[in-house]
Amino acid sequence: MAVGIVGYGSYVPRYRIKVEEIAKQWGDNAESIKNGLLLYEKTVPGMDEDTITISYMAAKYALQRAGIDPKEIGALYIGSESHPYAVKPSGTVVAEALGITPDVHIADFEFACKAGSEAMFVAYSHVKAGNMKYAMGIGADTSQGAPGDALEYSAAAGGSAFIFGTENIVAEVLYTYSFTTDTPDFWRREHEFYPQHAGRFTGEPAYFRHVLSCARALMDMSGLKAEDFAYAIFHMPNGKFPLRAGKILGFKKEQLEPGWIVPWQGNTYSGSSPTGLSATLDIAKPGDLILMVSFGSGAGSDGFIFKVTERIEEVRDKAPKFWDMLKNNKIYLDYGLYAKFRGKIILRPEL
Amino acid sequence: MLTPRVYKEIPQRYRLEANKCKKCGRVNFPPRLVCPNCGSQEFEDYRLPTTGKILTYTVVRTPPVDFKLQKPIVLAIVELEDGTRIMCQVTDLPPYVENYDEIIKIGAPVELVFRKIFSEGEAGIHVYGYKCRLI
Numbered sequence: 001m002a003v004g005i006v007g008y009g010s011y012v013p014r015y016r017i018k019v020e021e022i023a024k025q026w027g028d029n030a031e032s033i034k035n036g037l038l039l040y041e042k043t044v045p046g047m048d049e050d051t052i053t054i055s056y057m058a059a060k061y062a063l064q065r066a067g068i069d070p071k072e073i074g075a076l077y078i079g080s081e082s083h084p085y086a087v088k089p090s091g092t093v094v095a096e097a098l099g100i101t102p103d104v105h106i107a108d109f110e111f112a113c114k115a116g117s118e119a120m121f122v123a124y125s126h127v128k129a130g131n132m133k134y135a136m137g138i139g140a141d142t143s144q145g146a147p148g149d150a151l152e153y154s155a156a157a158g159g160s161a162f163i164f165g166t167e168n169i170v171a172e173v174l175y176t177y178s179f180t181t182d183t184p185d186f187w188r189r190e191h192e193f194y195p196q197h198a199g200r201f202t203g204e205p206a207y208f209r210h211v212l213s214c215a216r217a218l219m220d221m222s223g224l225k226a227e228d229f230a231y232a233i234f235h236m237p238n239g240k241f242p243l244r245a246g247k248i249l250g251f252k253k254e255q256l257e258p259g260w261i262v263p264w265q266g267n268t269y270s271g272s273s274p275t276g277l278s279a280t281l282d283i284a285k286p287g288d289l290i291l292m293v294s295f296g297s298g299a300g301s302d303g304f305i306f307k308v309t310e311r312i313e314e315v316r317d318k319a320p321k322f323w324d325m326l327k328n329n330k331i332y333l334d335y336g337l338y339a340k341f342r343g344k345i346i347l348r349p350e351l
Numbered sequence: 352m353l354t355p356r357v358y359k360e361i362p363q364r365y366r367l368e369a370n371k372c373k374k375c376g377r378v379n380f381p382p383r384l385v386c387p388n389c390g391s392q393e394f395e396d397y398r399l400p401t402t403g404k405i406l407t408y409t410v411v412r413t414p415p416v417d418f419k420l421q422k423p424i425v426l427a428i429v430e431l432e433d434g435t436r437i438m439c440q441v442t443d444l445p446p447y448v449e450n451y452d453e454i455i456k457i458g459a460p461v462e463l464v465f466r467k468i469f470s471e472g473e474a475g476i477h478v479y480g481y482k483c484r485l486i
């Protein structure tokens with residue numbers, strides 16, 4: 001029995017900050033960041049936006065595309081490293097707002113930038129096992145980099161939602177694979193506001209080892225080569241890493257471009273590769289094969305091979321498309337406003 | 352402490368649940384037990400549409416304490432597609448606006464979005480609900 005995505009949706013906040021604006025604040029050279037990391041600007045959540053509101057909007061759009069009764073969704077999982085509560089799930093609010101409650105299984109996932117693909121994997125597995133008709137996996141974040149840290153140039157806001165089912169599939173899941181090890185490349189201790197990263201661990205032993213191993217295993221399992229895929233999406237901590245991973249695996253830039261969103265959106269952590277997939281589905285044609293590999297520090301990669309169906313043409317215009325949301329209605333912030341929006345300014349208690 | 356009231360209002364704040372009079376068709380938001388128009392007590396479940404237009408708005412420059420960081424706050428009366436009128440905050444505006452009339456035109460199309468309305472202090476709950484934004 002075929003199992004796949006029956007509806008998908010992404011949400012992009014309207015506020016932005018440019019790399020130049022952050023670089024100016026900290027005395028960095030904007031050109032070297034733009035050329036070195038291939039980052040130009042990033043999304044900033046509004047003061048009334050968080051992982052819950054972003055997840056809701058992405059899920060609402062996924063439901064519009066799926067055209068199903070929300071009550072038929074048996075599970076809703078949100079992957080994020082910026083859940084608004086330490087204790088109290090994001091998923092309950094989102095499910096209540098969507099009208100999915102109370103006959104639903106809810107869990108919040110956390111695994112650095114991989115939590116969204118994790119939510120997708122578990123949702124897919126439920127449907128495959130026959131536990132339920134539909135299940136939704138969401139990846140969303142409003143991530144923070146410490147002021148002055150290199151992560152500040154990339155940590156962004158956004159998310160995507162995917163409904164899995166067996167009828168009216170828009171992209172069938174052909175293969176899945178996960179590659180996981182204990183790698184201390186990036187972490188945040190309880191009660192700490194900003195994450196720590198072990199500089200030398202972030203490239204080769206962390207990102208590239210996991211992403212490449214996961215992609216290669218999927219290509220071995222399926223017998224597919226880079227040229228067999230129409231598109232590929234690799235987790236995007238910056239602009240450079242996914243292009244390099246793709247090149248090593250034999251992909252051409254044209255295969256990566258539709259889902260290569262990080263230069264203008266930033267890294268949406270749990271939302272990163274799922275949103276790259278969503279942006280790719282916006283332009284994919286029936287029959288296209290798509291490879292998606294996430295990466296979460298700590299560390300692991302989840303990989304999927306999708307095959308797009310004819311239904312994609314019917315559903316894609318039923319909700320806003322990713323690149324339209326990214327390019328339109330932008331409101332640029334200066335660093336002072338950005339710092340206020342992100343709660344980086346210490347306030348008197350009465351404020 | 353607002354929590355119990357917020358909890359009770361979830362169907363309206365989250366899902367825009369209204370009711371519609373079976374006799375005269377009037378939409379009540381929040382739902383009512385007796386139709387103020389015709390006195391009927393028979394209703395059908397009804398969800399408000401999520402697009403509409405700005406009828407009028409006002410700028411609140413000294414909002415309550417939980418809204419202080421968002422100031423100034425713009426409140427609008429929105430006429431939804433079905434004619435129902437609701438009041439809500441206008442969000443996703445530029446953070447500094449000299450003349451709101453240049454940005455928010457009467458009759459401007461809006462969509463309702465799901466947002467955090469406020470947080471109860473530093474450690475309390477986050478309260479979510481609908482706001483509108485210009486399309």
Ligand SMILES: [Zn+2]
Pocket residue numbers: 372373374375376377386387388389390391
């Ligand atoms: Zn009536």
